[in-house]
Amino acid sequence: MFLPVDRKDMKDRGWDEVDFVLVTADAYVDHHSFGTAIIGRLLERFGYRVAVLAQPDYKSADDFRRFGRPRLGFLINGGTVDSMVNNYSVFKRRRKVDEYSPGGKPGKRPDRAVIVYSNRAREAYRDVPVIIGGIEASLRRLAHYDYWSDKVRRSVLLDAKADLLIYGMGERAMLEIAEALDSGIDVRDITWIRGTCYKGTKPEDDGETVFLPSFDEVSESKDRYCDSFAMQYRNNDDISGKRLAEKYTDSVYVIQNVPQPPLTRQELDDVYELPFENEAHPMYDGDGGVPAIKEVKFSIVSSRGCFGGCAFCALTYHQGRQVRSRSAESIRREAEALTKKPDFKGYIHDVGGPTANFRKPACRDQLTKGVCRNRDCLYPGVCRNMDVDHSDYLNVLRAVKSLPKVKKVFIRSGIRYDYLMADPHHREFMRELCRDHVSGTLKVAPEHVSKKVLYYMRKPEPEVFDRFAEEYRRMNEELGKKQYLIPYFISSHPGSTLDDAVELALYLKKFGFIPDQTQDFYPTPGTLATCMYYAEKDPFTGKPVYVAKDLEEKKMQRALIHYRKPENRETVVKALKRAGRDELIPVLLGGVAAGHEHHGQRRESRGRRKRR
Numbered sequence: 171m172f173l174p175v176d177r178k179d180m181k182d183r184g185w186d187e188v189d190f191v192l193v194t195a196d197a198y199v200d201h202h203s204f205g206t207a208i209i210g211r212l213l214e215r216f217g218y219r220v221a222v223l224a225q226p227d228y229k230s231a232d233d234f235r236r237f238g239r240p241r242l243g244f245l246i247n248g249g250t251v252d253s254m255v256n257n258y259s260v261f262k263r264r265r266k267v268d269e270y271s272p273g274g275k276p277g278k279r280p281d282r283a284v285i286v287y288s289n290r291a292r293e294a295y296r297d298v299p300v301i302i303g304g305i306e307a308s309l310r311r312l313a314h315y316d317y318w319s320d321k322v323r324r325s326v327l328l329d330a331k332a333d334l335l336i337y338g339m340g341e342r343a344m345l346e347i348a349e350a351l352d353s354g355i356d357v358r359d360i361t362w363i364r365g366t367c368y369k370g371t372k373p374e375d376d377g378e379t380v381f382l383p384s385f386d387e388v389s390e391s392k393d394r395y396c397d398s399f400a401m402q403y404r405n406n407d408d409i410s411g412k413r414l415a416e417k418y419t420d421s422v423y424v425i426q427n428v429p430q431p432p433l434t435r436q437e438l439d440d441v442y443e444l445p446f447e448n449e450a451h452p453m454y455d456g457d458g459g460v461p462a463i464k465e466v467k468f469s470i471v472s473s474r475g476c477f478g479g480c481a482f483c484a485l486t487y488h489q490g491r492q493v494r495s496r497s498a499e500s501i502r503r504e505a506e507a508l509t510k511k512p513d514f515k516g517y518i519h520d521v522g523g524p525t526a527n528f529r530k531p532a533c534r535d536q537l538t539k540g541v542c543r544n545r546d547c548l549y550p551g552v553c554r555n556m557d558v559d560h561s562d563y564l565n566v567l568r569a570v571k572s573l574p575k576v577k578k579v580f581i582r583s584g585i586r587y588d589y590l591m592a593d594p595h596h597r598e599f600m601r602e603l604c605r606d607h608v609s610g611t612l613k614v615a616p617e618h619v620s621k622k623v624l625y626y627m628r629k630p631e632p633e634v635f636d637r638f639a640e641e642y643r644r645m646n647e648e649l650g651k652k653q654y655l656i657p658y659f660i661s662s663h664p665g666s667t668l669d670d671a672v673e674l675a676l677y678l679k680k681f682g683f684i685p686d687q688t689q690d691f692y693p694t695p696g697t698l699a700t701c702m703y704y705a706e707k708d709p710f711t712g713k714p715v716y717v718a719k720d721l722e723e724k725k726m727q728r729a730l731i732h733y734r735k736p737e738n739r740e741t742v743v744k745a746l747k748r749a750g751r752d753e754l755i756p757v758l759l760g761g762v763a764a765g766h767e768h769h770g771q772r773r774e775s776r777g778r779r780k781r782r
Contacts, residue, residue, distance in 0.1 A: 172200055172451050173210050174221040180237065189218040189242045190348070193234070193287050194304075195249035195256075195279035196270040196462075197454055198224035200447040203466040204250055205304050205340075211444035212341055218242070218348060224451075225271065225278045228286050234294035242351045244291040245344075246284060246332070247304025250462070252694060253283035254318050260692040261721070262318065272457035281318075284310075288330035299357035301347060302326065303336035308488050309696035311337045311367050312402065312416050312424060313385050315395070315704040317693040322389040322704075325416065325424040327367055333357040335367040339474060339489055341441060342430050364408070365430035372423055373415050380405055384417035396709035399701045403709075406487060408432070409540030432475060432494040439500035442471060448511070468514065469582070470504050472496055472566060473523035477532040477547040478586055480617075481628045482663060485524045487696040491541045495529045495562075502569040509575035518570055522583030527590060527599075529562045549628040552592040560590070560599040567607060580609045587614050587638040588630040597645075604645045604653060612642070613656040613686075618663065618670070619677040626665030626702065626715060632677070656686040661727040662718040663691045664702035668749040671727040675742075675758055678731065688731045690724055723748075733758045 174180050175198060180188065190213060194206040201207055210220045219241075226233035234244075249256060249270055256279065259265055264276065271278040280286040284306045291300050310326035327335040334357060336343045343365035350360045361368050373379050382401055387394040398416075405411035406429060414426040433441065448467060450460040473495035476485045505518055520526070531537055532547040533555045547553050571579045581603070590596050603612070616635040617627055624631060639655060646653045661671065678685065693700040702708060702715045718724050726745035729738040739759060746754050 172198070172222075172447055173214065174237070175224065175451060175453065176236065180221065183219075185219055187219070188221045188237050188240050189213070189352075190220045191223050191234075191237050191240045191244050191291075192220055193223045193226060193244055193246045193291065195225060195247070195253050195283035195287070197272050197278075197460045198222050198451040199270075199460055199463050200449060200451065201463060201466060202442050202444070202446055202471060203462075203469070205247060207446055208341065208441060208444070209245065209303075209344055211446060212345065212441065213348060215444060216345060216348070218352075226287070226290070228280045228283075228290055231290045231293040234287075234291050239295050240298055242348065243299035243301055243333075243357070244288075244295075246287045246291065246300065246302045246307075246330075248283035248287075248306030249279060250305070252306045252309065253279050254281060254316075255692065255694060257281055258318065260690045267461075269461040272454040272460060274461045275457070282329075284326055285330045288332050292331055299334070299351060300330070300332045301334045301336060301344075301357075302330055302332045303340045303344070305484075305488060307335050308337040309484055309694070311335055311426060312382070312414070313388050313395075313398065314695040315693070315700055316695070317700070317703075322385075322395065324385060324418065325367065327369060327424055328418065328422075333368075334360060336365060337367060337426070337488070338365050338429055339433070340365060340430075341433065341437075361425070362427070364427050367424055367426045370423055370425050371421055372417070373413070373425055379413045379415050382414055382416045392705040392707070393712075396701060396705050396707060396712070399698070399709045402487075403698070404543040406490065407492070407540040407543075408490075409536075409538070410543055411540070429490060432490060432492050435495065435497055438474070438494060438496045442496060442504065443500060448508070465519070468508055468511075468518055469520035469522075470501055470508075470518065470570070471523055472501055472521050472526075472563075473529055476524040476528060477541070478525055478528075479546040479549055479628050481626060481702070482617075482660065482691065482697055482699040484694060484696040489524065491547070492531050492536055493523075493528045494531075495523070498562075498566045498569045501566055502573070505570045505576065506573055509573060514575070516575060516577035518576060518579045520580060520582040521567060521570060522581055524583070525586045525589075526581050526583045527560060527563055527585050529566075530557070530559075532556050546628060548586070548588055548630070550625075551630070552588060556592070558589060558593045560593050560595070564599060564602060567602070571606060578609070579607055581607045582609075582613065584613055584615060588634050591634060591638055591641075597641075600641060600645050601649070604642065604651060605649055608651075608653050611654045611656045611686075613658065614638070615658040617658060617660050618666065618674060620666065620670040620673050623663055623666045623670050626699070626708070627660070627663055628698070657683060659685050659688050659731050661688060661690050661731055662724045664699050664706075664715050664717050666691075666718060666727060667716055668718075668723065668726060668745060671730040672746065672749050672751055672754065675730040675733050676754070678733075679758060684734065685731055688728060690728050 221237045268276040316323045382398045383394040408429045408431040416424045475493040477491045619632040693703045729741035
């Protein structure tokens with residue numbers, strides 16, 4: 171049974187009121203890939219009455235009164251993807267498709283959904299607590315550069331006029347807030363819960379609080395913005411981090427409490443085995459359903475967190491660097507339940523997480539000392555203290571594969587190849603990967619080949635990818651399989667010049683790679699790369715960073731990756747001339763030898779949009 175979506179559902183359950191109204195900018199999909207479903211089911215498990223207000227009419231407050239006055243509060247999120255990213259392309263054009271809306275039709279969610287919904291909720295019931303969370307709130311919890319307005323904006327907590335903000339993966343914080351509200355504590359007095367931000371006066375300088383540069387400072391000085399980013403980055407861990415305070419006026423501070431500890435394996439098992447319907451709500455059937463469910467319906471989340479440290483990815487800021495995973499038994503039970511679905515065809519589409527082959531903390535020290543404040547786990551190389559082992563992940567895959575109705579278990583969430591190659595027993599994993607878990611193609615993300623650009627991306631040097639690709643080719647040859655790699659590349663990343671884009675094009679030409687998907691760098695809140703894009707410097711070293719902000723150059727860098735496309739020919743010629751590399755025009759555009767392929771890559775196909 172789905173959570174109530176209207177008064178009739180409340181009546182059918184015998185409810186005269188709800189404790190919480192969960193407001194989301196997505197359509198209602200009761201699947202654990204959607205935060206709304208997880209929070210709703212978790213609160214239900216602990217006895218709270220929860221209703222879901224999905225994609226409400228935001229032009230008035232009427233829809234926010236649909237369930238009457240909630241007893242404890244409104245819980246508001248902007249959807250699975252930041253609403254601005256969902257609504258606009260990197261070139262700031264309105265998207266024509268919204269995969270998280272009925273029938274994929276756009277226009278159901280407002281820009282800056284968290285702010286709009288929060289203000290409407292406050293208009294509907296002025297005295298009801300408003301708690302915001304999800305990716306949009308989490309990544310905008312403090313002052314942040316906003317690409318769409320090209321300025322530094324205040325904490326979304328202030329603009330939304332919300333009472334509390336939950337950042338990160340919010341299950342434990344949500345339950346603690348619910349318990350406090352249910353016990354009669356005023357929401358303004360709930361200031362102690364980890365993983366939350368609140369508005370208050372200047373906190374005591376007790377040695378446990380880091381005072382960030384004020385909003386005025388970061389909005390007026392890019393140097394101070396970088397200082398603030400570096401402080402936040404170094405305090406984003408539940409063990410090594412401290413409380414943060416950001417001044418707005420003499421009497422208004424936004425205070426970020428220390429992060430919540432990651433959920434334990436048992437807690438993760440419990441969360442992902444809540445009684446989800448694993449379907450979009452049937453009220454969308456007439457619109458053709460919700461496209462986003464198709465990608466995840468027969469996929470299984472096995473882990474959380476990522477110690478990859480990619481500069482362009484917000485996972486470090488949202489889920490944290492400490493990886494935690496579910497047990498093989500829990501994953502097997504979920505897979506077994508999926509096999510009983512009437513539309514199950516025998517294929518598990520994915521068993522993974524932010525990175526499929528991360529199943530545990532990078533090293534034992536993280537469990538007692540927290541993550542390193544000034545070092546990355548995988549950059550510039552694999553840390554010597556890292557415990558690299560794929561045996562647990564192999565056990566998970568074998569457990570799912572052994573189910574009678576399962577024909578194949580695929581891995582689509584991505585393999586971190588530098589971590590794999592650092593495993594002394596990586597050939598065992600590579601063999602099972604190629605033999606049992608590749609659906610003809612395996613996606614990997616070298617992202618670039620210029621060592622300078624890879625430095626700013628915090629990605630391994632190109633030789634690591636070459637070694638992996640060659641081993642992948644040889645293993646498939648041994649197994650008698652014709653399987654390919656899908657490489658992802660990012661154009662116009664901070665640090666990338668036209669010369670670097672030309673270097674990438676020549677690499678693709680030399681080895682015959684035809685990229686399947688390319689993403690122009692998209693500056694989104696919370697990432698190191700966005701800080702570099704805005705400030706045009708590295709926040710950790712203070713050194714200047716080249717940033718391609720000119721629209722024409724951005725198109726040139728992108729076109730160079732797809733230099734084979736006839737429609738890009740004119741742009742490629744312009745790019746080569748601007749780079750002073752006229753001699754390469756016949757090299758790149760003088761014809762491509764048919765059938766020349768390296769590392770087993772496939773011909774270009776239409777790819778899904780990649781979001782970070």
